[in-house]
Structure formats: C-alpha cells, structure tokens
Amino acid sequence: MSITIKDVEHVANLARLDLSEAEKEQFAGQLNAILKYAEKLNQLDTDGIEPTSHVLPLANVMRDDEVRDSWPVEKVLRNAPEEEDGQFRVPAVLE
C-alpha cells in the first residue's frame, strides 16, 4: 500500500497544515519510505501482547484538592499574538 498525494492532503488537513505542491510530493515519497520500513513490525506476532503506553506502573495520579493561586491574567497573556479585554483574540468562530 502506498501513500498518494490525496492521502497526504487528507492527513495535512487533519494536522492543520497547509502544504505546498512541492512539500506534498516530498512528503508522499518520504512517508512511503518510512512506512515501508515500519512494515517490518508485521514480521512479529503480537496477538495477545499488551500495548505499552509508558513504562511506569502509574495510573490515575491524584493530588489533594487544595485551593491554589492560578496565573495572573497579564502573565498568561504575555505571549499572546493578539489580546483584548484580558482574553486571547481570535477570528470569529461562527460566521
């Protein structure tokens, strides 16, 4: 199975990336090579093998429900490309 330009466009849309025609060509080729290499994993029978998402025996890490200060608004907005009235400004979501 091989990645077409159409597949690249679909994945770029999911990833919220705009790619140039040259990038699409290049990524199609490179992703094909990488995924072809990754097919070697199919040599292994993994039926019944538990997936490892991380190596620590940790689940549902809890902390005490204590009231703590949150960041001051001016600090949080310090790197905002655009802000207004103490909030991040973005283009209209609903048109």
Added chain:
Amino acid sequence: MSVFDLRLSELHNRLQNKQLSVTELVEHSFKRIAETDGEIGAFLTLNEEGARKEAQALDARLAEGGERGLLFGVPAGVKDNIVTESLRTTCGSKFLDNHDPIYDATVVSKLRSAQSVTIGKLNMDEFAMGGSNENSAYRAVRNPWNLERVPGGSSGGSAASVAAGQVYFSLGSDTGGSIRQPAAYCGVVGLKPTYGLVSRFGLVAFASSLDQIGPITKNVEDSAYVLQAIAGHDHRDSTSANVDVPDYLSALTGDVKGLRIGVPKEYIGQGVDPQVKERVLEALKVFESLGATWEEISLPHTEYAVATYYLLASSEASSNLARFDGVRYGVRADNPANLLDLYRRSRSEGFGPEVKRRIMLGTYALSSGYYDAYYKKAQQVRTLIKRDFDQAFEQYDLIIGPTAPTTAFKLGEQVNDPLTMYLNDICTIPVSLAGVPAISVPCGLAEGLPVGLQIIGKPFDESTVLRAAHAFESQAGFRDLRPALS
C-alpha cells in the same frame, strides 16, 4: 588550562577560599562564548544581564562566609526546550522566536536552588526532532572536535558547549538518544535518567512517554552532582516517579568487581563502524581488568526499535504539537480568513520541514483506519522490546555497547535522507523505549573523533550506571580528552 577544567571540588574550594569569584567564572563563560561561538553556534540566547546580576548576588553571599553547595556559582547552559522565566525559549523553532516564558521548569528552579548560574539557552534540533542539529531553525551547530562535523542531536548545543569549554555543564533532553548521542559525538558525558526520575514540568513536550531531562558534563562525577540536584518527585508532573533519590556520589567507589555485564550482539553487529566496535571491546577489557565479567547476549527485538520509535514518538508529537495553533503564543499568520485558516497558516509558517514530516507521520499513524496497524502495533512491539531488557537484567547488572554506530558524520551528509538519519539512533532508541537509564562516556577516538560507550542500567539504578562509568573513566584515561579548539 581553563578554569572549567578544574574538578568541581577544586573549583568549589577556590570559591570558598576567595581565590576565585562567581563573577570571574561567569565572565570566563561569556569570554569563551565570544571567542568560539561564532564557529560552534551552541547558543541561541545569552543571559548576560541576568547571569551577571546573579553572580554579583552570589559573590555578596560568599563574602558573608559559610558553606555552600558544590554547584554554587557554577555556570551552566540549558537546552532551549526547557523553559526559563523571562529568558527567551525557542525550542530551536521560528514558531517560538519571541517566546518569553512565564515560569521556570522544575529543573531550572532546582538549579537555581543549588545556586548554579544560567549562562544562556542552547541550540537544538527544532522541537528536539533530529540527530544532527541541522534541523535547528536558527543555525546548525558545529562539532568542536571538527567543524565540518555535526555535534549530534537533538541536544547538540548542550554537548558542544561543554566540549568547547563555554559552560561547566549543561542540561539536555533525551527522547530517543538526544543526550547520549551528542555527548558521544562531542566526547563528553551524557546521562539519560530512568523515565520519571527527573521532572518534565517545563520541558516542552515532544513525545511525553519518552522525554527525559539529564546532565551533560565533562566527567562522571559532575554528572552525579548534577543528577543529584535535579532528580526527585514533582507533583506538577503526573509522570514523575515517587521514589527516594539515593546519594549518587557515594556510589562512585571505583569498585566494579563482580559486576555482570551483558553486551548485546545486535549493538556491535552489522552497521557498526569497525573502529567504534574496537573501542568498545577495549573498554570491555578495562572492565575485565577491574574484576567485572562480560558476555555476549541478545536483545532480539532490537531491529524493530527504530520503526517502533518513529511511529510512537511521531504520534505523540503530532498530538503534543497541536497546541501550537497561533492563539496563545508564537507565530500568528497575518489576516486570517477564519479560525481554521489561522491554525493552518500559523502552523505552516512556523514549523520547519522535519517537524512537519513527523506531525504528518504521527497524524497518519493515529488516523482512522491505521491506528491498529501502526500505533497500537508499535505499542505492542514496545512491550516486546521492554521485555528484552527485563529478561537481560535478570542475569546482568548492566548492558554495555556503543552509544552510536559511528562517530560524528559530516554536515549535510544525511540531511536529505530522514530514514538513514533515524538509523543513527539504533543503539539509543531501544533504551528509551524500555525507559531505563543509560550514560554515554568517552572511550577513546576513532580517526580523531570521539567514541561513546553506552552503559545501560536497571530502572532507577543510576547508582550502578554511574559507578561503572566512573570506574571505567578513572581507569581508561579519556576523562581529560579535549578538542584542540583554539
């Protein structure tokens, strides 16, 4: 001889006895950077004003007398994916070109408590994606041993700055080898701790199940000191392990008698440069002479590790890097037509090619219809890789091999061939997937370039890793190898 070649204990004594001031150390750092960094390119941002002020404050405290910690006044560099409050942090990306963090990473707070002085922020592959530092959006870093060669990556600035004597030590981060491989290429000591030993709070996430911060130093003793300062549980990182941190210094006994070492045949087989293999075999003779024993073993799933890693790390990256959307920080595209256009154009303008490639790969592996075939399959193979290590550690105390299959390659040599570039990490990636600790320590030169010996330990057994590395270093005589950089 540079003042940075002094042992930490000696440096400390000179500070305590007022033969040396923190200001002199900090000025030495900036002078060395001014002399060498035009060629090396290790630093992205210098903390000149902040470091000088800090040095003055520390000198005032020295004048008051009293005992100080060993890292007191010691100049350090910090990889630029570790956030530093009010000190520009770019992750080597144009996306965060003007990013001014509002807090310190936990490791930075800890270095501050130890009263080490942050000299500046170190160059890296963009978002830590790369093994040569050529993926920095700013400039490629050059290897102090040979300016035509890469320093390795992604912590290339961190390794090169220590090798070039610009800082006393540095912090790097390691996802698939990004501390160990550049340490090997630059002839310095790089430690990747057990996953969870060092807090990731304030480390800009690449692959959260693999990322780990660690020290890059000139010798093993310094590595133990820095690890001591940065290790420990942190409630702000939910993957931080709640374990007791032992005294790493007391582990440096020089005694490795009776240690059982496994040497994976997969790490010294095909694709490994014969001279690199030769240096590793010589290192094993040193261990024999010290009373340790070694045998060849097999980690049978090694050949699957690189494919597993690139699927898992890219999947995690595609999710983690979704936060760079042009809303809260970083690049925002001009005059967006709507919110979707804002996301798409900001990301496309802000990210470099390797970052886009990995986001694409990860998004594909996680997408509907391919999740089981790629992402889940890779997670299952990760289990098999981890079992290789679990089984080996039932019989052996340590696993030893090369850190990288070759020495530093030339700039430009592999940059257009991502797959070949990925295969440089064949000896470090399995270790990352298993989450176990490993150190790279210099074991000689091959054609004038440093070779790194990788010493891998059981989970949370940094003490044995450091003990073996220290004993080797003391016996083998490569501790004071320095590049002939003018």
